[in-house]
Each structure stands twice: as C-alpha cells, then as structure tokens.
Amino acid sequence: MSDIALTLVILALVVVAFVSGRIPAGLVAIGASLALLATGVLDLSQAFAGFADPAVVLIASLFVVAEGLDATGLTGWAGQQIVNRGGTRVGVLTVLVMLVVAVLSALISVNGGVAALLPVVVVVASRIHVAPSRLLLPLAFGAHAGSLLTLTGSPVNVIISELAAETGHGAFGYFEFTAIGAVLVVGTVLITVVFRRWLVPDRVPATMPRDLSDHARTLLSAYAVPQPFAMVRVRANSPLVGRTAAEADLESVAVVQLIAVQGTRRRPAGETIQAGDRLLVRGDTSNIKTLQRKAKLDGPTGKRGGRADALIDATYGVAEVVVAPRSSMVGETVFPGMITDSGDLVVLAVQRAGEPIDAATTVLASGDTLLVQGRWEALDTNLADPALLVVDAPDQLRRQAAPLSGRAWVALTILVLMVISLATGVMPAAVTGLLAAAAMVLTRSVTVERAHRSISWTTLLLVAGMIPMSTAITQTGAAALIADGLLSVVGRFGPLLVLLALCLVALVFGQLISNTATALIIAPIAVSVAAELGVSPLPFLMAVAVVSAAAFLTPVATPANFMIMGPAGLRFGDYWRLGIVLVVLFLAVAVLLVPVLWPF
Numbered sequence: 147m148s149d150i151a152l153t154l155v156i157l158a159l160v161v162v163a164f165v166s167g168r169i170p171a172g173l174v175a176i177g178a179s180l181a182l183l184a185t186g187v188l189d190l191s192q193a194f195a196g197f198a199d200p201a202v203v204l205i206a207s208l209f210v211v212a213e214g215l216d217a218t219g220l221t222g223w224a225g226q227q228i229v230n231r232g233g234t235r236v237g238v239l240t241v242l243v244m245l246v247v248a249v250l251s252a253l254i255s256v257n258g259g260v261a262a263l264l265p266v267v268v269v270v271a272s273r274i275h276v277a278p279s280r281l282l283l284p285l286a287f288g289a290h291a292g293s294l295l296t297l298t299g300s301p302v303n304v305i306i307s308e309l310a311a312e313t314g315h316g317a318f319g320y321f322e323f324t325a326i327g328a329v330l331v332v333g334t335v336l337i338t339v340v341f342r343r344w345l346v347p348d349r350v351p352a353t354m355p356r357d358l359s360d361h362a363r364t365l366l367s368a369y370a371v372p373q374p375f376a377m378v379r380v381r382a383n384s385p386l387v388g389r390t391a392a393e394a395d396l397e398s399v400a401v402v403q404l405i406a407v408q409g410t411r412r413r414p415a416g417e418t419i420q421a422g423d424r425l426l427v428r429g430d431t432s433n434i435k436t437l438q439r440k441a442k443l444d445g446p447t448g449k450r451g452g453r454a455d456a457l458i459d460a461t462y463g464v465a466e467v468v469v470a471p472r473s474s475m476v477g478e479t480v481f482p483g484m485i486t487d488s489g490d491l492v493v494l495a496v497q498r499a500g501e502p503i504d505a506a507t508t509v510l511a512s513g514d515t516l517l518v519q520g521r522w523e524a525l526d527t528n529l530a531d532p533a534l535l536v537v538d539a540p541d542q543l544r545r546q547a548a549p550l551s552g553r554a555w556v557a558l559t560i561l562v563l564m565v566i567s568l569a570t571g572v573m574p575a576a577v578t579g580l581l582a583a584a585a586m587v588l589t590r591s592v593t594v595e596r597a598h599r600s601i602s603w604t605t606l607l608l609v610a611g612m613i614p615m616s617t618a619i620t621q622t623g624a625a626a627l628i629a630d631g632l633l634s635v636v637g638r639f640g641p642l643l644v645l646l647a648l649c650l651v652a653l654v655f656g657q658l659i660s661n662t663a664t665a666l667i668i669a670p671i672a673v674s675v676a677a678e679l680g681v682s683p684l685p686f687l688m689a690v691a692v693v694s695a696a697a698f699l700t701p702v703a704t705p706a707n708f709m710i711m712g713p714a715g716l717r718f719g720d721y722w723r724l725g726i727v728l729v730v731l732f733l734a735v736a737v738l739l740v741p742v743l744w745p746f
Contacts, residue, residue, distance in 0.1 A: 149622040152185045157624070157667065160615065164659035167702065171660055172604040175611025182618050192621075196613035200576035201304045205609060206601055207579030208298055211564065212254035213600030214586030216262055217593075218551040219460050220558060222544070224250060225266030234274045240284050240339050243267055247285050248292025248331045252299045253561065256289045257602070260706040265542055268713050279349035282714035283721070284338045286706045287728060290695050291334040295327035296320055297568060297575070301609055302665040304575070306691045309616075309669050313683050320569040325743060326692060326735060333731050338724065345724040351715035365466060369495040369502050369517050376434045377459075379444040382421040386441050389419055402429035402437045405483045406492035406519070408462065426492065426519065460551030463522045463544055464494070465529055466537040469514045473533040480516065481507045488528055491520035523593060557591040605662070612666040620670040629674035641679050641746045645689055646737045648672055652693045653729060657703050661694040668694075681746040688744055689736040696732035698725030 147155075156178060163174045183193035196202060215221050228242045243263070250259035267285055271278040293299035297307055297320045311317035338346065380386055386394050396402045405426040407419055419425075425443070427434060437443065458464060469475050484493045494517040496503045496510075508514070515537070520528070525540040564582035568575055586592050592600070619625045636647045648668065655664040672690050676683035697703030699722045701711045707721065 149187050149618075150624045150627060152187050153182070153618045153622045153624045154627075156181045156185070156187075157615065157619065160663075161655075161659060161667075164663060170604065171663070172607030172611065175608045175615075175663070177611075179611045179614045182614055187618050187622060188614055192617055193614050195617070196610035199308075199610065199613050200574065201301070201308050201613070202606055202610050203576040204298075204304055204579040205301045206606055207576070207583040208255060209258070209601045210583035210586055210592065210597045211561065211579070212258040213597055214557045214583075214591040215254060215561065216258075217596060218554040218557040218591050220554050221250065221254075221258075221262035222266070223554070225263045228263070228266060228270060236274070236276055236280060237339055237342075239270060239274070239281060240342060241335055243281055244284050244288030244291075244335045244338065245331070247289045248295065251289040251292035252295035252327070253565070255298065256293045256300055256704065256706045257709070259289045259292065260286055260709055264709060264713060277348045277350050277715070279347050279714040279716055279720070280342065282710040283346050283716070283724060284342070286704075286710045287334060287338065287698060287724065288331070289706055290697065290704070291330040291728075292327065293695050294323050294330055294692060296323055296565075299323070299327070300691075300695065301605060301662050302691055302694045305609070305662070305665050306669060306687050307575075309673065310684060310687050313673055313687075315682065315684055317575075318688070319571070320565065323688075323691070326688070326740065329739065330692070330695075330732060330735055333735075334728055337727055337731065341724075341727070345727060347716065347720040347723065349715035349717070349720065351713055365464060365517055369497060376427055376429075376431075377462075378425050378427060378434070378438060380419055380421055380423045380425065381442045381444060384419075384421070384442040386419045386425075386443075387421055391419065394419060396427065396437060396441070401433045402427050403483065405494070406485065408521075458543070460554075461521060462519060463525055463540055464517060464519045465525050465540050465543070467516050467518060467529060468535040468537065469510050469512055469516070470533055470535050471512045473512065475510050475533050476512055478510050479507050480510060486518070486528065488524070490524040491518045491528055493518055523596065551591075553589060553591045556589045557586065560585045560589070560591070608660060608662055609666070612663050616666040616670050619667070620674070625670040625674040626678070628671050629678050632671075632675060633678055641681050642737065642741065644675060644679065645686060645741065646733075648675060648686065649689055649693045649733055649736050652690055653696060653733065656694050656697045657699045661697045661704060665690055665694045679746075682744065685741045685744040685746055689740045692732055692736040692740060696729050698722075698728050 159181075160174055160178045163169050163177075164171060169177075179188075179193045179196065182188040183190060224246055228239065228246055231242060233239075247259045247263050250262060253259075254262075263285060264282070267281050268278050271281050293303070297303050297318065303318070303323060307318040391404060391407050394404055396404045405428055408424040408426060427437065429437070480493050480496060482493060482495055485491070486493070496508045496517075497515040498508075498511065498513070518525075522540055522544050529536045529540065560582055564578055567573060567578040567581075573581075583597070587594055587597055619628075632647060633644065636643050648671070652664055652668045655668065668690050669687060672686035673683045676686045697707065701707045701716065701718060701721060710716065
C-alpha cells in the first residue's frame, strides 16, 4: 500500500475515533503518530516532532499565564465587574458577559475565559432569577468569537500562524486577527441580544450553585463566633519577633486570643514568629487596636474591613467540612485555634447537629462540621482527604469572594509585556510565552504546583500528536490528492467557491471533532489547494481559522461548549438554534471578508 493510501486510512480511522468519543482525544492523536511511524510513513524524528514544536510550547505557556491571572484574582475581578455594572437587565448583562469573555478569551484562550467567568455568571443568573442557560450559552459563544481577536485566543490561531510562516508568506501577527475578530464579536453579540428570546433556550439545571460572595460572614454567623477576627502583620521591630506562638501570650498584652501564625511558607506549630508574618487574632475591636499599638503590629490587612474579611483574601480562605461516616477523624479531639497535623490549617469553630459547640475541646463524631482556615492551596490539598466532606469547594469560594491579590498588578504587567512582545515580534512567540510563564512563577503570582495543574495535557497531546498527521498529509501528497479532487468539482468556478467548499468541509468536521484537530487536518489541504490555484494561501488559512472557531452546533465540539452544559441545564439539541445563525455569520465572514483583507 502506498504512503498516500496509508495516510488516508489512518486519517479516516482518526476521524472515526474522534467522532465516537470512546477513546480520549489525546490518546487518539498519539496513536495516529505511532501508526504513521509503524507503517513507515514518517521516521522517528518526524513522528515525535510535535512535542518539540514551538506551537506546543507556546500553548503550554499560555495555560500558565492564564492561571497566574486567575490566581491573583484578576479573572475573578473581571467577573465581579459584570455583577457590579450589569444590574438586573438581562440584555445589558448578556452584552457585558459576552464582551468580557471575548476579551479574556483573546488573552488567555477560550477555555480559560469560560472557566473563569462561569461560576460568577451562574450566580448572577440566580440573583436576578433568570435561567442560567440565558447567560451561559452567550458566554460560550462569545468566547469563540473573542478567540479570533488575537493570536493567543486559540491553539488553532497559533497552528495556522505557524503554517503560514512555513509557506514562506510570514506568520500572522498578534493583532492581525483583530479586524476579523472584532467583526465577529460585534455580530455575535448583536445576533444573540436581539434574537435571544427565540434562539437562546430557557433551561434550569437540576441544582443551582449558591452565591458565595458573602460566605465568610454567613459562616461566622452560623457558627455563632462571638468576637471579631482580625489579621495583623508583624513589623520588624515588634517584640513578638523571635517568640513562639505560646510565648507571645497576647491575652496578657491586650486580652486578645492568637488563633494562628501564618507565614509566607508553612510553619509547624512551635516555630518562632518572624517579621512579615500574619497573625490571625480574635477579640474585641478595642483590644485588637491596643494589641497593634503595644506589640507594634500593622493593622487589619483586609481593605474592605470587617471581621469576615480577615478570613478571606487572595492568599487565605475558609472552608466548611463535615466529618464523614466511618472517618478516621471520629474520636479525635479538636478545639478552636488548633493547628491541624499538616501544620497549614487552623480550626476556627465546630458544630454538631447544626448548633455551635461552646466547649473548650470537642471529641469529633460522624456528622460534625468544622470551620477551618488556611492558604487556598492548603485547603485544596488537605480537603481532598476522603475522611472529610467539603460543603463548598474552596475554588468556587475563592473565585466569588476573594479580593485582588497584591500581585495582581505584577501579573497584569507580565501579561501586557507578553502582548507587546508578541505584537512586535521582538523574539519568537514560544520564547515570549515561556518567559511570561516563568515570570508568573518567579514572581509568585502562581505556585509551581498550580502552574503544573493548569496545563491541559489533553490539549498538548492532541496538538503534538496531530502535527505529525498534518506533516504526513502534506509530505505524502495526500493533501495534493484531496486538493485535486476538490478542484475537479468546484475549481472551474474560481477561488471564491473553492474557499466556500473548503470552509463547508471544515465546518462539518469542526462540529464532530476537536476544532484543533480540524485545523491540523484541513490547513495542509488548504495550502495545497492554494498552490494548485496559483494563489496566496493566506486567505485560505485565515478562513480555516475562522470556521474552526464556529464550533457552535454540538456540546462536544469544544471543551467550552461542554463546560456550560451541566450548569446551564442544556440538552444536546439546544445548541443549534443560536448556533446555526452564528455558523452562517462566521461562514460569510470567512468567504466574503477574509479575501478582502488577504487577497487571493
């Protein structure tokens, strides 16, 4: 069997595997690379070239940059602006949601933008008594349109730009997508807002998430915590420096109870207090002020004020947990102010049967609830223990209630510098992305662990595995063969109708399989078609990018579509009503506007 035949057979099997959904997409892509290697279509270096491809490096870097923005509270802040400025008017909220997610998607990718705003948008819908689907479907579709505003909006854009460079016509610039993207964003918003009553389904999920924006205050009230909490910071000249928590004896200084010492790193109980440490204390407001003066402590760190704000900020949070049946914690003794065995969580209060326990110590029983506080990362790590049942996920609470971190401006500066570098091309895009990701970690805008978790390995495997498939389609002549077949049918009608036919094929593929995989399959064919016609490949490549983003008709077309399905209560067939209208818009832009901006 010839290399062309082998490539087409493997391609057909890959498409079937993608459509069936029985095998993870990343595994299908890697399987395609291995199949091309095993059949001799590609050699070893070509089969694994995808893992060293600059596009993969850039995409991985963008995941870390996006996580840095989220970790410092910037994406949560953007969501809160929707809450503060949108009021109760559904039309205004729809416009705000779509514009904000479009901008976020342009900067941190479609999936990052939707994931960042989804919890806030659901809460907004709950507050104004509107079905979540009314805002969540516009959220996802607005993100798809916004992905075409910049190079970093989607892995597809990065792939298309790299392929354009390989054709000798130069890569697409960072803002070269913007003209097309702006038209699509405006068109998508207008269509959605004007026709939302007829095109956006009215669905309600089985369970609605809770509004956690004032959750800390609610918990303090529920646990009947009698005295205010405050977070104070130790100055370098404080007499507490060098003392252990036990030696500090704050009650003798100002009748204030020391709940916990929170440093910049984990400090097991018994370590000495250091300058810069934060002390979580409890007592009357007047006594806390007296303590600040006598012990040379900076005032409460929460800018918003109030005892609840001492418990939640960009670094620290609270969680309510239930002791599970047959838990290993049954029979253990706890007390308010107790540090957990891990050394990074503190017990604030205990409830039994819905009533606060006032005793100095409590022997835990199944069903008891504990209010604990610690770093957000520590809450995520420790509360994964099956011995405890978490009432509200810390990540949801952080997104809704935590204020901007002090490093938010650092993360924003890194983002701006990255955009400037990508826009000016002063260094390769992959290098810029790596530097931005490294800067996020080095400035502690995001931890190494969180940066690692943020990377979508499925996406990277998909891209890295399908790049060899794209290479094989071009190298074996399969792309030219398919291009010849396409041109034999519509070639005599000119490049415009050929472009339309190619876009229709890409649209169908994009509804059934990943739009990233679609681009990697269709783009080399587009280049071959342009070569056969003797015209520039740029309009063909840009059109492929546009229609690849038009994945509106099914929930499986993109992770963003699937992400909103549960929270919105959507069914499989709910996407097509608004989706089909937007598909026509994207197709019209790809076929009619793209050739004007990038002539044949």
